[in-house]
Amino acid sequence: MAVPVYRKATLVSRKESPRGYVHLVIREEQIARTAGPGQFVMVRGWHTGDPILPRPFDIVLADPLKGVFRLCIKVEGKGTRLLSTLKKGSSLYVTGPLGKSITEFDSAGTALLVRGAGAAAVVFLAETLSKLKKPVYTVLSASTKSRLVCRALLEEFSNDVFIATDDGTEGYHGNGTDILDQLIREGKVDTVYTCGSHRFARHVKALDLAGKVKGYLFLEGNMGCGMGDCHGCAVKKDGQDGYFLVCMDGPVFRSRSVVVEP
Amino acid sequence: MAVPVYRKATLVSRKESPRGYVHLVIREEQIARTAGPGQFVMVRGWHTGDPILPRPFDIVLADPLKGVFRLCIKVEGKGTRLLSTLKKGSSLYVTGPLGKSITEFDSAGTALLVRGAGAAAVVFLAETLSKLKKPVYTVLSASTKSRLVCRALLEEFSNDVFIATDDGTEGYHGNGTDILDQLIREGKVDTVYTCGSHRFARHVKALDLAGKVKGYLFLEGNMGCGMGDCHGCAVKKDGQDGYFLVCMDGPVFRSRSVVVEP
């Protein structure tokens, strides 16, 4: 396993796309060199104060040669707002890579069912699978066309990207799970990763329990440290007592092993 | 009296001179228009956190036409360090002008006895006196030549600037009070303002009590608000019970009216 580092790093570029999502490219060579799909970093763009804790973000892509990695951040509250206003050249503190890297790639076909900032979580996996010439089908969902996230990247690494919007402004007018079900019926996928929607998570877990796919969830949780110190990021185990820690046991979990909140 | 405003203002330029002192020029038209000598502003270049309170700084000069005013900040602790790293174009929150403006200018000759950041406090007064064609003699003291603050500005507005350094690297090798005493003996000054040294303050107060000059002190104190809310900036009255508030009753005090700390 790659052991994480804590470093002062430099913001080498920032871009907003779509509105409300900023893409940050950060220079930190060791993280760029050792990160794998599914891993995340803890980022702090402020000194002690309010906010005080670092924030977790998935590594969208890492370029070991250039020594940079990319995040895609949805502007939500205090921390993400501050991060979104950082200017090129600013310093930030990053700890990573954190969490378990995905290491099994032996599926016949993989579906990525994502929505909102959840799209950021699976880009690295899509890239890895595409390098391994494994078929990747992405179902990218949003409320409306202008809220589709990481679309170009996912198109680059997927065999096919299916768009689903709630209002029908682009692609399928309806629920992304319908497209997933269709892909399964067509026998194209035996493995599904999902991120960004509780509804998706419940659906994938049901498919997993029914034996139709191997289902995986990218989970979140309020994180204090990202490295097992605080025990804050608990998620309930399914079928046994106790909790997993998202930062140490995840952030990617087999869907049947965890309780999905309603 | 000019009533203070609380505004988001813009940093239009910053310059370090000498090392460890930054000069900030801030655009805020109302403050620039209404400020008078002896007044100060409370400045915050951060959001809630650590530091949290605004910091007080004397208005070095105000340009009502350009709508800007200037501060000269000695880098001391957290707050001044953060202020010193602000880049041109940054926003800061300013409240001002605060404190009582100096309004008596009928002295025959005025001496300004200053050291360190204390030099920043008297520039505005020197400018005002020079506009009124009143003689101004400045005694500018420092540990060594390279620590002389606001020298060029004081030279511009004073009839004479006498330098005193502890190590003799420039000007008089010794205590600035010797030069002051000489000016008084020569009959050039009947009024003294001092800032930046407890030793100077004690000396001026002694002269004042002895009836040799009208002595005035620029006082400091830990300030929470700068406008009379917190009662934090207390300074003990001399000759009577109780305290003055530096922010409301000062920051400039007749030296005989206050207790000078040892």
Add this chain to the structure above:
Amino acid sequence: MRMQDFSRDRLTSVSPDLSVDIAGVRFPNPVMPASGAYEVDEIHDNFFSPSELGAVINKTIFLHPRPGNPPPRIWETPCGMLNAIGIPSDGAEVFIRDKLPALRRLGPPVVVSIAGETMEEWIELAERIEATGMADLLELNLSCPNLSEGIPWSTEEKTLERVVSAVVSRVKLPVIAKLSPVVTDIADMARTAERAGAAALSMINTYKGMAIDIKKKRPALGNITGGLSGPAIRPLAVWAVYSAHEVVKIPIIGMGGIDGPAAAIEFLLAGASAVAVGMYNFIDPFTMKRTIEGIRTYLAEEGYSSVREIIGLAHVK
């Protein structure tokens, strides 16, 4: 056209009612200054008019003049500050003559904050304030941590009961008991104050703390210890209000680290009927105005027609 008029009507009709009732006194909105952290004068009037506040209050007065503590009186801490002001006071006479009439003229209900050094002083001061006819509510500062006279009145149940019931028995004005949080369980103190006849509670005063100046190697404050206020203590204060709300029926004025609408709403949801802003007035003199406006926006966005609907809403039944 008609459609537009109609929707404008609807918007008007849902503009939420901000008024609250504190012990029979109507506050036009639930936001007031905390005692000792906001002066009514020309400077402040220029930021926004104190007549827009839910209520006004003076810095605690004592019967006799007091000089306050020697400096340093304040010290910054992470997201907070320590103060050991020591309540300088002009005494009752000057207050009644010079300051109270000015507060009265502003419009909002007037809360007069008082403190006594002895039981007799509490009673005399309360009676003198009542006699002016210029106060709507009396707040007993039972909780200042900076007095050398000993521990605050509200950290011991019997003492608290004694002073509150003594004052309540002598005046008709509704009495607010302002409690110290430096106790094992503040809900017990809230219950005691209610039983003793308090018509409302102010919660909380500052927490006892200290800082050390590591350059001087001495306590940073002239008084050695001071009271901690500011956003740092907000989670403690919200809990104090929440736990008191579970056991008392009288209204609570919540405070401790309120820096804007979100924080104020936390207190309302926890069970405060009104809120007070202390330290943050120093940092942003518009905090109270922003808070009033932000509460209004929150209520409108969340579909409430009155602030009273959200008071205590966070309680898990």
Add this chain to the structure above:
Amino acid sequence: MRMQDFSRDRLTSVSPDLSVDIAGVRFPNPVMPASGAYEVDEIHDNFFSPSELGAVINKTIFLHPRPGNPPPRIWETPCGMLNAIGIPSDGAEVFIRDKLPALRRLGPPVVVSIAGETMEEWIELAERIEATGMADLLELNLSCPNLSEGIPWSTEEKTLERVVSAVVSRVKLPVIAKLSPVVTDIADMARTAERAGAAALSMINTYKGMAIDIKKKRPALGNITGGLSGPAIRPLAVWAVYSAHEVVKIPIIGMGGIDGPAAAIEFLLAGASAVAVGMYNFIDPFTMKRTIEGIRTYLAEEGYSSVREIIGLAHVK
């Protein structure tokens, strides 16, 4: 040449001694983790070696396994955080088999933090830890605010006295009593713990607090309340240590909001013989290392030859 050698000698001789004595155990330096806020594993070893610490400690264990509280377990607050982890624990057996030997091998003194749900559990657990021969000190977590079993053991003098003296009478290991600050006067509790036989004190555990999620209009934590830690509480914790130092002779391990050397030095000057870093490990995993180095620099610059010279120095006599 001789001159140079001489001055190098002098420099060496003034390089300050960081070691302290806690209840007869020598800590090579006064900086350790706070229980429950630092794991010893490969990840952390990669930042800096835990063998550089003044002491090591485990997250509090109970006799039997416990799952901990439902999420959300943590919530950020201004300059602090609330936690309601609920002390998930593998229980004594797994701890003694898997974790304790790893702590022991690191080098620094090993403090084992334990808690019981009943008097019998306290005693059994203490005896089992002592029997391993792998602990140097036993820390009794008498102060966790997140247990549903009732109020912390150390908020009531009789209970505190009972549990400390029971454990002390059964084991030879020096016992550290970790106190809750949620009391009217923590100095009383410090005195009680000393009288009951505690060989040292850890001060303080977290303050009871809560936050409300204003979007959900519900308490932010799964457990409703939690414990507040971080720089926000530092002025309260410094006061706790300072006031206890005035009344007890046993050494104090100070903690609460330490984020680097300056904060640690505040605690030492207030009377702590060692310090512990909790929440700040999450924010900057190098905090403890920075703190050790910064204390050394401070001592050298201020001309002290041992950290012991500054312990309690801020007390105004």
